[in-house]
Amino acid sequence: MAKRTIIPFGPQHPVLPEPIHLDLVLEDEMVVEAIPSIGFVHRGLELLCKKKSFKDLIYVAERVCGICSFMHGMAFSQGIEKIMDVSVPDRALYLRVFWSEMSRIHSHILWLGLTADAIGFESLFCHCWRIREKILNIIEDTTGGRVIFGVCKVGGVRRDVDDDTFKRILGQLKEIESDYNNIVDVFRRDYTVKHRFSGVGVLPREDVCPLGAVGPVGRASGVSQDMRKLGYAAYNNLDFEPVTESAGDCYARCMVRIREVNLSFDLIRQAVEKIPDGPVDVKVKGLPEGEVFSRVEQPRGEVVYYLKGNGTKFLDRFRIRTPTFTHIAALVQMLAGCDLADVPVIVLSIDPCISCAER
Amino acid sequence: MSFIKKSPWMFHYDGSSCNGCDIEVLACLMPMYDIERFGVINTGNPKHSDILLITGSINRQNEDVVKTLYGQMGNPKVVIAIGTCAASGGIFAECYNILGGVNTTIPVDLYVPGCAARPEAIIDGVIQALDILEEKQKQRKKGKVTK
């Protein structure tokens, strides 16, 4: 039975909006082996640190990825602030939490939609994205951008949100949340959805650590690991527990994300409640010298920025390690032995952001 | 009026975009914007499409891919470059792996500006592309007659 089909899956493939290539080795419909290939989005933006000053680099960081754009900016700013020992005002930190959680909600709902689409459930796709538009409206309301916010900067944030707006937003969020809960009930209950997710792409708990799985993928396998617990921004003042599931399959990952959205709604409420008055930024003086590893929990998991300054306005190294990149190894393992029909589901279950991964 | 104006099928390729424009392209299909009102279907297959939406700039590795996909579309066809990167490379123009905007590789008919381009702008771009499509269809028919 040595004869196997090898099919090219991607770079252009309608089920994945982004270009990634997989060589799928098939036996009947079973995937025996999958070898990923990346680089179709590779721009080489890490080297831009030689061409743009560290203050401008935040624009680059925000465009590492258009979905978790804000958190890239935040991780970068945090790192530079640490090197330069800038203390950011509290209100800015709370606003960062607010926008991170908004973008986490938008990212997770986007993901829910895309996954629904990958299993051929178009109407669920549409409804998820319908809700997401409401979130985007709030984001646009507060930042002026829909997907790329451009509000984070070294030393704080660029915009403030006044209390009336916050009040209005809380009201809107309440409606959105109940709408959202109705829709995700389909994920929880629908037979065909369960059929497509349960037992698919299982990543056992003991494999999480060796394969370096992070974020929702790790949490779905029962590893409670959430970088927000590091307490960056204002997270040390907020009360929350990382969401975990134990099954480690696509269904668990789906459930983790669904529940994380609820957690985010809750965090936003807490943050809005506790937000102090005051300025939203400080002036940054001097040039960075030193190095730092800055870690932030993105919707897809832990992102690591390694920044090394040498006392000029150009950084020595601007290194980004994104969650998708570290998930490639887990992906290779999960894809072996699955069905062809499961491939998009499994690939999507790590919530791939190829643009992040390849930079 | 030719039917191509009534049923422009599109497909989307992510050159090396940051996903910002990509998700906005997808958002066009969604209830809020519902581009299917104009008969647009996101086919996902170059052979079935009339409009190619490219987001992001062209890099060394996807150059051949974009050429291949463009070549697999049947005439008449239109290419729309979505976003700043697709127009010129944008913020990434200086990166070592970026060749530049989409026009460095295939002919572009229409540019939609923005970083990220807004869904309204994308829909507007698609609607404007319809006239170009119709023009191309006319040219094509004429060409056939003269031949």
Place this chain on the structure above:
Amino acid sequence: MFEEQEIISIGKRELVDRIRGLSSQDYRLVQIGCTKLETFQIDYSFDKDYKFLNIRVNVPIEDAQLPSISGICGSAFVYENEIHDFFGIKVDGISIDYGGNFYRTAVQAPFNIEEPSTDEE
């Protein structure tokens, strides 16, 4: 609030044993990064229960070679292929070796090319 970051510099020979030790203590490989200074500075970052630990190895730029740790940490192969493609460092024995085709870049080993920092202003 910022986490503690422990950075330990070791020699290339100790590397594999050290990492095997960490791996057996359930440390998770966070990333492998490379920075070009006078030498190549390779960072192996680990994490255990939110505790960040960084193992640093310096490799001379001429004759840059590294042993692979992909046998110990399953996710290491992507970083090692990346380091190979970006910096031109030879990594021996990667579990899935793309042979330089992980990133098919326009420039070979782009991070290893001396480019003067341009001043825009």
Place this chain on the structure above:
Amino acid sequence: MNTVFYTTIGYILLAPFVGGLLMGLDRIVTARMQSRVGPPVLQPFYDVFKLFGKDKLTVNQFHNYYLVCFFIFILVSGSMFFAGNDLLMVIFAFIVADVLLILAAYSTNSPYSSIGAERELLQMLSAEPMILLSAVGLYMVTGSFKVSAIVSCEKPLIVYLPGVFLGLTYVLTIKLRKSPFDLSTSHHAHQELVKGITTEFAGPALAVIEIVHWYETILLLGMIYLFFAFNPVLGVVVVVFVYFLEVLVDNTNARIKWELMLKSAWMVTIIVGGGNLFVLYYVLRL
């Protein structure tokens, strides 16, 4: 002879209109279920006319040729049905048509097409037994395989064959390529197989596929109608209702995998369809 002639011509001319309209309504209803506005009702026709105006792309010399054969055999099958011919022969012609489509996909040697072809085969393996079984069921009640005889049968067939009807409705989803059974190809290409069996068809060839789909739809709905032929008004109402049900199912289900499709379709065929026939067999013998 004359009536046969007229029904055949009528089917060939009218079916695409009705089918296309149904498809247009389908798209609107679908859009509304997704809280969208949706395209104009004539959109399927626009699409087809547009496709005819496009380049005739092809990957090899045989590809489009099989497609034409496919088209002709669907026409033959449908015409035979509406001319009141032998139901089994209608189904067999339908199978031949399907096989030709599969061969067209195979002939491309393209991975996505070929897997689509393979899945289409699995779909046939799942659906055809039930369709043939319903022909047997109709025969058991009416004593004839001829469609004309079945239609003119005074008995309310649905009362005798509720299980068969249910089974047929179940596999109808497979034959209409609606979710959850749109494995080999679907109207939305966002699946692992791109467009599956139709990936390599482009331009006019794709238009032909669309048109054939309209013919198929009408033919299959005709089979549903047979169960209610004793009362034409009720029949039409049920047909419309069943089609609406298909749209609803399409919109409330994810695509399932082939194993579940095969198993469930065979279970339905054997338990619901076969069970019905058994009961009928013993009732009729009494």
Place this chain on the structure above:
Amino acid sequence: MTWITFLIIFPLLPACLVLLFKSVSIQKWVVIIASALICIGSVCLALTCTQAEAQYFRVTPDIVNKLVATGDITLALVFLYVCRHLPLKRYWIPLLVVVQYGAVVWYDLSGRVPETTHCLFVDNLSVIMALVIGIVGPLITVYTIGYMEKYHEEHPEVPDRRDQFLSAIFLFFSAMYGIIFSNNITWIYFFWEITTFCSFIMIGYPQTEEAVHNSFLALWMLLLGGLGFAAAILYASSVCGTVDLRQLLTMKKSVVLLPVLLICFAGLNKAAQFPFAKWLLGAMVAPTPSSALLHSSTMVKAGVYIVLRCAPVLHGTAAGAMVALIGGLSFLAGSALAISQRDGKRVLAYSTIGNLGLIILCAGIGSHLTLWAAVLLIIFHAPAKALMFLCVGTVEQQTGSRDIEDMNGLISRMPLLTIVMLIGLAGMFLAPFGMLISKWVVLEVLARKNPVLPMIVIFGGELMLFFYVKWMGKLVAVTGPQPQQGEGIGIEWSALGGLAVLTVLVCGLFPFVGIYLIEPMYGCDPMLSRQAIRAVAIMLGLMLLLPLGFFIPRKDLVHVDLYLSGANVTDPHKFMDSMGTARDCSFKNYYINKYFSEEKLFPGALVGSIVLLILMFSMEKL
């Protein structure tokens, strides 16, 4: 009568001639002329002997009976001789021989076997069988000449015993005609065992370890059937008091059911139904012509034929229903098992088992309508299956492989052969070709029976469709310009072409076959309405006309490469893989080993069929 004698006796002549003349060219001409004569003989028989009533011929009993007894003894000795060095210590083989021949010969010599005066007969069923043997057989024989020549070029390790092979073929012809024209079951038994012997010789021909092993496997399994036959003879002569087939079949069912079941047992065995299917699969090691001739189109049909003969007795009995169910089980299991196979000959072997199962199913029910369908199946199955075997044999010789995956893109490499092969494949399962028409008839007939039977036919038919279509798919895949092969198919073309034409022709002619041959025999309305025949005619016409459409020149086609997710490289059938190299995108079929593998299904089918066999005999009194 003349033609019958001619057909039984004449093939012995070329059988001796090929042994006498070692020259290849003489052998060639002997074979061609003899084949032509056999063919002419069968057609003449059909023209002269087609009547509503069966005709019985008186044969001087003394000499012939002696002859048969002597033949029996000789055959027994020959069997014992070939068993002289048994592989794997299968001592039960000689035991089987000794027991059955000992009993039969002793009964015969001691005069306990009743005399029969009319030993030969002919009726329409015999005529149809004669036509099948006499038209398909000679074509295969002619094919053998060319095939064996190349076979020995390619397999120098196999000792060249072509003369024996050809001789065995002609001996086989004689035996087959003997079976279908004999009215005396002792005679049938004699000829029956000759065919077993021929089969044994041919399977063992390559003399490899596997071939020898399989030949002995076939031998003992077929001898088991012989044992059943022998038991039937003993029972019939001692209890029923006659070995005259006609008399036996008209006796009271309660008396005659047991011997008839024993004969059916032999028939099931020869038709390779479960649980005996294994010998047929093993027989695939033999050179292809023998697979085509013995193991698909004719010899296995002898098993079906004898069950068909017994059908009037089986009709309406529970035991008959069991026979039908064994057939049904074989149909289902054979079709399902073929899905997991990728060796072309093995697929064909399984589908043979399946198709014969369908015929047995019809015969077991035994009503006139089902018999009518069964006969149609025999007629359609023979040419198409023979054609397929010969095509696979030719492909194997041309490309060195009979693996279906290796036939990918055959239409680019050997267009003509592929077209012939597609006709054969279409003939096996596609409307409006033969097998499907008969399946349609079967369904129409069975629809008024217990719903289990139509369901078996429906599911089996769909499974069959699955593996044949995916095979067809491999053939039609266009893999781009490749070197043309197919040179050096010489005399084989006449056989391939002839069979292809025949496959199409029988579909066109089947209403006539029905009206002139089958209907007088079973006296029933074939139930084929005019309208349906017209539908078949239209479809057949389309099938013949549509290929012409391919020659219509078409302009303005734009050739593009395959959709490969944009990973195309300059070669249209290659793509850029993850490691950056160009790779072939050839696609492999599904084999669904998870559900249809031999390991999973075969034991189940074996157990099921053995249970059914036991039930069959235990229901003898019902």
